[in-house]
Amino acid sequence: MKLPVYIGLLDEAEATLASSFRVVADGHGDEPDVHFILQTFAKKCDAHREALKPVIDRYGEDIEGEEEHRLTANGVKEVRSGPLALMLDLQDLYVLVNHIDVTWMMVGQAAKGDRDKELQGVVEQCEGDSEVEIRWLQTRMKQAAPQALLVAE
Amino acid sequence: MTDRIADIWGERTPHGSGQAWPERVDQVLAEGLTDGDVDRWVQSACVLCSNGCGCDIAVKDGKMVGIRGRAQDRVNRGRLGPKGLYGSWQGEQHRDRLTRPLIRVDGELVETDWDTAMGRIVERSKELLASKGPLSHGFYTSGQLFLEEYYALGMLGKAGIGTPHMDGNTRLCTATAAAALKESFGADGQPGSYTDVDECSAIFLYGHNMAETQTVLWARVLDRLDGPNPPKLVCVDPRDTEVARRADVHLPVHPGTNLALMNGLVRELFANGWIDEDYIAEHTANVEQLRSVVEPWTPEKVAETCGVQAADVRRAAEIFGTEDRVLSTVLQGFYQSAHATASACQVNNLHLLRGMLGRPGCGLLQMNGQPTAQNNRECGADGDLPGFRNWENPQHVQDLARLWNVDPGIIPHWAPPTHALQIFRYVEQGSIELLWISATNPAVSMPQLERIRHILDKDSLFLVVQDIYLTETAQYADVVLPCAAWGEKTGTFTNVDRTVHLSEKAVDPPGEARSDLDVFLDYARRMGFTDKDGQPLLDWSGPEDGFEAWKECSRGRPCDYTGLSYDKLRGGSGIQWPCTDGRPGGTERLYTDGEFPTAPEYCESFGHDLLTGATTGETRYKATVQPGKAWLKAIDYTPPHEEPDAEYPLRYTTGRTAYHFHTRTKTGRSRRLNAAAPDPWIEMSVEDAARAGCQEGDIARVTSRRGSLEVPVRVGDIRPGTVFAPFHYGYWDTSDGGAAAGSGTGDPAVVLKSDGGPHRAANELTVTEWDPVSKQPLFKNAAVRVEKLRSGDGPSKAPDTTASRRATGAQ
Ligand code: SF4
Numbered sequence: 001m002k003l004p005v006y007i008g009l010l011d012e013a014e015a016t017l018a019s020s021f022r023v024v025a026d027g028h029g030d031e032p033d034v035h036f037i038l039q040t041f042a043k044k045c046d047a048h049r050e051a052l053k054p055v056i057d058r059y060g061e062d063i064e065g066e067e068e069h070r071l072t073a074n075g076v077k078e079v080r081s082g083p084l085a086l087m088l089d090l091q092d093l094y095v096l097v098n099h100i101d102v103t104w105m106m107v108g109q110a111a112k113g114d115r116d117k118e119l120q121g122v123v124e125q126c127e128g129d130s131e132v133e134i135r136w137l138q139t140r141m142k143q144a145a146p147q148a149l150l151v152a153e
Numbered sequence: 154m155t156d157r158i159a160d161i162w163g164e165r166t167p168h169g170s171g172q173a174w175p176e177r178v179d180q181v182l183a184e185g186l187t188d189g190d191v192d193r194w195v196q197s198a199c200v201l202c203s204n205g206c207g208c209d210i211a212v213k214d215g216k217m218v219g220i221r222g223r224a225q226d227r228v229n230r231g232r233l234g235p236k237g238l239y240g241s242w243q244g245e246q247h248r249d250r251l252t253r254p255l256i257r258v259d260g261e262l263v264e265t266d267w268d269t270a271m272g273r274i275v276e277r278s279k280e281l282l283a284s285k286g287p288l289s290h291g292f293y294t295s296g297q298l299f300l301e302e303y304y305a306l307g308m309l310g311k312a313g314i315g316t317p318h319m320d321g322n323t324r325l326c327t328a329t330a331a332a333a334l335k336e337s338f339g340a341d342g343q344p345g346s347y348t349d350v351d352e353c354s355a356i357f358l359y360g361h362n363m364a365e366t367q368t369v370l371w372a373r374v375l376d377r378l379d380g381p382n383p384p385k386l387v388c389v390d391p392r393d394t395e396v397a398r399r400a401d402v403h404l405p406v407h408p409g410t411n412l413a414l415m416n417g418l419v420r421e422l423f424a425n426g427w428i429d430e431d432y433i434a435e436h437t438a439n440v441e442q443l444r445s446v447v448e449p450w451t452p453e454k455v456a457e458t459c460g461v462q463a464a465d466v467r468r469a470a471e472i473f474g475t476e477d478r479v480l481s482t483v484l485q486g487f488y489q490s491a492h493a494t495a496s497a498c499q500v501n502n503l504h505l506l507r508g509m510l511g512r513p514g515c516g517l518l519q520m521n522g523q524p525t526a527q528n529n530r531e532c533g534a535d536g537d538l539p540g541f542r543n544w545e546n547p548q549h550v551q552d553l554a555r556l557w558n559v560d561p562g563i564i565p566h567w568a569p570p571t572h573a574l575q576i577f578r579y580v581e582q583g584s585i586e587l588l589w590i591s592a593t594n595p596a597v598s599m600p601q602l603e604r605i606r607h608i609l610d611k612d613s614l615f616l617v618v619q620d621i622y623l624t625e626t627a628q629y630a631d632v633v634l635p636c637a638a639w640g641e642k643t644g645t646f647t648n649v650d651r652t653v654h655l656s657e658k659a660v661d662p663p664g665e666a667r668s669d670l671d672v673f674l675d676y677a678r679r680m681g682f683t684d685k686d687g688q689p690l691l692d693w694s695g696p697e698d699g700f701e702a703w704k705e706c707s708r709g710r711p712c713d714y715t716g717l718s719y720d721k722l723r724g725g726s727g728i729q730w731p732c733t734d735g736r737p738g739g740t741e742r743l744y745t746d747g748e749f750p751t752a753p754e755y756c757e758s759f760g761h762d763l764l765t766g767a768t769t770g771e772t773r774y775k776a777t778v779q780p781g782k783a784w785l786k787a788i789d790y791t792p793p794h795e796e797p798d799a800e801y802p803l804r805y806t807t808g809r810t811a812y813h814f815h816t817r818t819k820t821g822r823s824r825r826l827n828a829a830a831p832d833p834w835i836e837m838s839v840e841d842a843a844r845a846g847c848q849e850g851d852i853a854r855v856t857s858r859r860g861s862l863e864v865p866v867r868v869g870d871i872r873p874g875t876v877f878a879p880f881h882y883g884y885w886d887t888s889d890g891g892a893a894a895g896s897g898t899g900d901p902a903v904v905l906k907s908d909g910g911p912h913r914a915a916n917e918l919t920v921t922e923w924d925p926v927s928k929q930p931l932f933k934n935a936a937v938r939v940e941k942l943r944s945g946d947g948p949s950k951a952p953d954t955t956a957s958r959r960a961t962g963a964q
Pocket residue numbers: 199200201202203204205206229232233234235236237238366367368369370
């Protein structure tokens with residue numbers, strides 16, 4: 001059974017995403033909306049990890065061979081500078097969130113197959129959050145793109 | 154008429170439930186004049202708050218010499234408040250009026266002619282359009298121009314230049330009203346009517362100090378309260394306002410906790426079965442989600458979070474839940490605070506849950522602050538598309554393109570409209586290089602003023618300011634355009650309850666000043682903006698052409714003006730939109746049939762996630778909407794981002810006084826109004842003042858993470874833990890700053906350093922943060938500390954007639 005591998009990936013990806021949200025939030029303090037909303041998102045990641053805890057306790061977190069299974073990069077460790085910085089940093093987050101979103105989806109499928117009500121509940125709660133995060137990132141990048149690509153210097 | 158500085162609301166004319174509000178005509182003439190001296194009376198309405206009181210202007214020898222309320226007008230039935238009576242024409246006749254255009258030469262503003270001034274603007278504008286394109290241009294306008302002016306500005310920005318960077322200071326005052334109406338009902342548009350005051354059995358004021366912000370509307374409420382079968386009154390406000398003093402239940406919540414209270418009130422309706430199941434089933438969507446969001450918010454939890462009594466929460470909910478005609482009004486206490494849109498939506502939800510919309514007395518007034526804010530929202534000068542059209546709906550963009558005969562591609566609809574603080578951010582970053590500010594004063598009214606001053610002062614910025622006085626903002630301009638004020642130009646505007654008034658020109662503007670409309674039309678002409686056939690985009694010869702053009706734009710939309718005309722607006726009362734051939738008398742209340750404008754092809758917005766502001770998007774909206782039903786939207790409460798701590802232990806909130814409007818550009822130049830509230834102050838509770846070692850009148854320093862104020866202390870009845878500062882005061886009338894401003898060659902460096910530094914304006918302390926949906930700044934959420942600087946030489950000059958009066962029992 002490989003579900004524990006994916007749960008482990010998910011847990012790690014949520015941790016990476018949380019720290020990436022915080023890095024971008026702190027690095028773009030001059031954009032108050034980005035700053036505050038990404039902090040909110042980071043707290044949601046923390047909550048997702050909390051919610052996963054009992055599941056991990058049950059299944060164990062199989063980290064064996066994780067390196068070869070890992071799909072994501074290391075997350076955002078520092079923000080960029082220059083006129084495209086905000087957009088590129090948000091785009092990095094977009095990739096991370098989408099990765100998590102689809103991971104939750106797959107874990108959700110497995111939870112259904114396994115008729116694991118507890119895990120299904122966790123998935124339901126967390127999937128909704130990444131969906132909103134994706135929409136918010138799109139909204140904000142849509143707003144930023146024309147200015148950044150056409151007139152910013 | 155009593156002296157209306159001392160007696161703000163005037164003599165009572167009580168009326169009972171369902172009775173018409175009696176007439177009472179208020180009038181002021183210049184000293185020494187009587188009615189017989191007046192040459193003629195010219196019809197208008199007051200532009201010193203969003204109430205829109207109908208009035209007539211007295212003219213003698215080509216000068217405005219008086220004002221009188223219009224008895225036949227549905228808004229005020231003849232009454233006027235202190236600002237209208239003492240600050241309308243009087244505030245415009247000061248010797249400081251701008252009478253000639255100014256341009257910057259060698260760092261100084263010097264007088265010039267219109268040709269030179271406009272030539273400079275057009276030259277820079279064309280240069281930037283050629284080198285950088287339309288996104289190099291930003292427009293920041295007002296809530297104080299006329300409908301025709303906003304529509305001209307909207308057209309030249311959207312179909313002439315093609316920039317999404319357009320907004321107004323309405324973002325600071327009324328954006329949340331619009332946002333909450335769109336989220337709940339699918340489109341902007343005030344559901345209620347002022348006549349609901351006459352009909353209601355209970356009235357709730359949420360963060361709305363009506364007694365000072367709309368004094369004549371409060372007089373209407375007072376007349377109900379003092380009449381037979383008065384309505385019950387519930388007030389949500391951290392200050393002990395006149396409203397709070399008359400309230401059956403006063404909920405003095407901590408600033409920043411409105412949403413917790415609202416979630417609790419909604420929960421009580423569910424818990425006690427005070428809901429209309431049939432109405433909910435037939436006319437709303439999302440009730441189960443609403444129920445689960447509010448579930449944790451018991452009265453005890455609300456009490457703990459908001460700092461109020463659980464019993465009061467229960468009592469307030471019971472009044473809302475059991476009275477049969479409830480009117481709600483909402484203003485800045487909600488709109489400029491944390492979770493603004495979500496809190497305002499919960500007010501909508503209370504009404505939806507009880508089916509209390511569209512019937513006499515069952516009204517909802519998501520208020521505006523400024524007189525013509527509504528028109529800015531309608532006409533698209535604030536970034537929205539004109540006629541409450543949806544920028545995400547390609548058909549709506551096509552409609553506009555057809556109407557204007559332009560390529561749809563030029564109309565900015567590829568991204569959300571840029572809100573005010575983002576426009577200033579782009580200026581800060583240097584990507585907006587031409588900013589055109591009309592009839593507003595961001596150097597005093599925006600949050601975090603030190604930052605705003607730096608932005609306005611940027612070398613990369615070409616700043617155009619059009620105004621009637623050399624404001625703090627105008628002092629940074631490269632070109633200053635002198636404009637005509639109220640009574641010096643003709644146009645229409647619309648108040649809170651959709652009442653449209655015509656304001657006619659009574660006198661000529663001073664010197665070479667021109668109407669804002671003429672300036673916009675001149676710019677469009679000089680820029681050569683044309684339609685697809687090479688015809689001028691804006692070929693209006695005056696305001697009436699503009700009104701006729703606007704009527705076409707509004708046709709078939711919620712704000713339909715097609716049944717109105719200048720002629721129809723002359724003589725009688727103002728008329729409420731929508732007004733069409735089928736409804737020639739206008740429309741008193743919206744949503745009488747419970748049918749809401751949420752259908753995807755008709756709605757103004759596909760909505761947002763209330764927590765983050767993420768747009769819903771067309772696909773998702775279409776998949777979830779139940780056309781015609783209103784949305785019950787809600788989110789859970791989370792604490793505001795800046796909470797008091799050891800270093801900054803007090804909550805800071807800003808607001809208005811009855812005697813001033815906006816940044817005192819006019820009211821500060823009215824002798825009577827200025828004398829009533831000449832200087833800024835900071836309001837503290839008895840406990841907090843004692844802790845800071847301050848007595849009444851002592852000079853205190855109030856510090857936040859962004860700046861500090863040095864102003865006298867008023868020890869008042871505000872709730873402990875919270876301090877309040879009026880936001881009207883800036884720097885133009887500080888000792889040398891006033892002199893500099895009056896001479897027309899003011900150097901901002903001098904003004905702002907006068908009196909030892911910029912420590913007067915409340916917004917020195919406020920934070921740059923905004924509501925994720927409405928993008929309205931959070932003026933009412935900051936943490937500060939207060940320390941005594943020195944003893945005063947007497948009490949502070951805060952008014953003793955209003956919420957700022959001295960603490961009960963104080964000497
Ligand atoms: S209530 Fe408002 S509109 Fe009426 S007179 Fe006073 S300031 Fe003017």
